Amino acid sequence: MTNLKRMLLAAALGLPFAGQAMAQTKIEGLHVWTSASEVGALKVITDKLKTMGFEWQDSAVGGANGANAQQALRTRVAAGNPPAVMQFLGFEGLGWAKEGVLRSLNDLYAKNSWKAALPPVMLQFLEQDDSFFSTPINMHRQNWVWANKAVFDKAGIAIPTSWDELIASAEKLKAIGVTPIAMSDESWQIEELFESMLIDVNGPDFYKKAAIDLDETALSSPEMIKTFELLGKVRGLHDAGFTGRDWAAATNLVANGQAGMQIMGDWAKGEFLAKGMKPGVDFLCFPTPTATPNYKFVFDTFGGFKIDNGDIAKGQDAVAEAIMDPEVQKKFNLIKGSIPARLDVPMDDFDDCAKRSFSDRVAAIKDNAIYGSLTDGFAVEPRFSGVFQDVVGKFFVTDMSAEDAVKSLVDGINNAR
């Protein structure tokens, strides 16, 4: 820690890059967004920033589920050359905040009463030791089913109300020669499916105990075994080409009618919209089936590193203000497919899926049924969520038994503690 501070200090004292950033008050932002819709959405923020007198200097590092960007960030902090602003997902920001290298945004939060404008569940990812260090721009919902309406109609399938029903409907899809579930053998994509089952079948309280508190009794419980058994039933419901498939390619199978449905977060929506398909008419979006309605979230935030330069600090504040601007949040999320992080943004211009997401979020907050997504790093720290990913991924592609899966999950979690 002290080492880091010393490095940052050394960096601030007369090394070239500090001056470089000062020239036109460019604010460098390191992020993982590289696709057209992501970049389009980011431009909403950077355009706003421009009107505030700051130029966004873009450092995109995509790929490897964010590992490349994390690596770039780590090397840059080690070199005493951190970016002014960094995109954080899940626990990433908290880790750096604990090291004391992120700037506090408490004044801005207090002045603009941002805390009240955000869902309370978000705050734990924005605040460390009573200090707010980042601002959220959006909220994705993780537990969605995306279905091709024409295919569902042809097979005579209604929207399923339980996982058993959903798996049973697969037979009808097979009967009309359609791949029931579009997916990939990438571990994280399988985990999206698994974590939905985990909360849907066992209820939000169990999800909290197992996936967030990492309670050993919950992790080794029969409920856990049951969940793996349920996941095992999906093994035969995908096509042979699922190996190494991108999630977007899987979404396209659904859009083309080659597959019936996909279980994926609402970043998948853009694929349907890009083809001119309309929600409710051409494709269906509905939450993964459950008797205990719940909401699983993923969101993007930006935080600033402590850099001994007044102009950069002002720029970091400007980024935070731009992100929290209701108009920016609206425009950003219309492009990105998510919903605004703020609870007070009018949803009139959004599509039906987004509206559903918004109203479900309000209900889930009231019912205490809103939790962070395990796959996308909002449930537990990466060293634990990685274990879930390893075990779930391996379970699905091999003939591992549910009991063995639970055992290696418990062992793996304990080994990482």
Added chain:
Amino acid sequence: MATNAASLATSSTPLATNARSFRRQHRIGRAVIYGSLFFMAAFYLMPLWVMITTSVKHLDEIYAGSFIGLPQQISFDAWRTAWSEACNGTACKGLKPYFINSLLLTIPAVIMSTGIGAINGYVITKWRFPGSNVIFGLLLFGCFLPFQAVILPMAQTLGILGLAGSLPGLVLVHTVYGIAFTTLFFRNYFVSIPDELVRAAKIDGAGFIRIFVSIMLPAALPIIVVSCIWQFTQIWNDYLFGASFTAGENAPITVALNNIVNVSMGRKEYNVDMAAAMIAALPTLFVYVVAGRYFVRGLTAGAVKG
């Protein structure tokens, strides 16, 4: 080097051609040789075929499931997009600026690492002193260092030197980790140059530098080619160091390529990906195809006579 060229030109494995049956056997043999070579060539060209055809296909065609096979319609839009329009984050200038970065980075790094390797090889073979072999051993072990392990300490070092996030910093890193291999190349090559030559020059009064410049370097052309090709390929294709030690506008082409190809959430434009990959590979392809002849010649001339 005339002897090498000559041996290359006249190289052959003469076959018995006396008897008629031999001639027939010969013809079958030739057919087998050509057959297997062409079969292997087809196998080797397969990925290139996939890449080229994909790069000229329309995206909808690819998403409709045509990954391998002839394009229905040929379009070079993807190539143009990749070169000048594709987005790396919010900067939509295509690969062009990063291509230039990579040139600015690779050329000095190749020259420096090759130059240092040449001098090191010269000292280690012709000016041996107690411990020089140990030093060579120490250098050589550096070849096998897994680079993932040195990223963080290297970042700290660059920070101390004030080179963090800059192209000169990256040039330095590539030069440092290139020395091991270039030294190996030159050492193995110079070993085969007779010591008597150097001894005679010393008696004639030539010094350390003169012998290097007027005797060793002129003889080293083939191995210089080998070393440059190897270093050029390694540095041009490096992603790990590029992503670690540069940022934003300073990034080399592999980092930009990765950003174009590795779209995390969103539609993958496979045709642009492939076109971008081909563009990123053009300099190395050029080096291999054009300099390939010299490459083999250089290796012949002594690099493999370890």
Added chain:
Amino acid sequence: MSRPTPLSNRIEHWLPRLVLAPSLLVVLVAVYLFICWTGWISLSSSMIVPKYDFVGLNQYVRLWSTPRWHTAVFNLFVFSTLFLALTTGLGLLMAILLDQKIRVEGTLRAIFLYPMALSFIVTGTAWKWILNPALGVQKVINELGWTSFVFDWIAQPTFAIYCVVIAAVWQSTGFAMAIFLAGLRGIDNSVIKAAQIEGASLPRIYRTIVVPMLRPAFLSVIVLLSYIAIKSFDLILALTNTGPGSATEMPSTFMYSATFRRDQMGVGAASAMMMLMTVAAIIVPYLYSELKESRDGH
């Protein structure tokens, strides 16, 4: 005339050492000091940033209790063995065939060499499609009429590593071929002629006379290929991304994800040290024998 050595002579004496000194210094820092640093981190509790405390061998225990690490070690063994054997064998075969006065040698040589020039970030994608049973070779052959043909190794956790071998062999054989070709060109033709006159068949000549003469080429090939095998990283990420179900994990990818993705810097450092020790155990004896030989030789 027993005057002290003139200045110029003393410079001549020290110059070689002076010239070598910067390289030595740089390597001592950038290789050996960094290895020490990694060793230190592997004994600390470092997670997201380096911490300089001491927790004994905890991280090593944790490392060896991780099933994925076992997979990685096993894969490195399988991959290196097959990769070295196939690349060397195929490279030698290509070189021998190309050495038979082939008319289009230049073109063929370029075809065999070009994969080395391409970055795996994208050739990985091409290979991914070729190996994918629903898109690539299997599909094409099925459509040609052989409907029962199955080639789905990449989807099989136990076979996926062999797909990585195929792609890696494809990439590096050309390089091995070039070195062997160079070695063949360096062999005196009269040896072969003499053997032919004695009536030896061509394959026999190669087996008993030519190949043994290529020993230095073999050594160079093996050093360069080991280097490539140990560093295989882009290849794995692009082709399988360590899947299916971590079945193609390698030490380099393990180290990367532990350090940069899972906030387990200590475990990552421990895995780096294990890798280094393995490499040292193989390379140091080789270096020692090589250098000893060359000293004897001169």
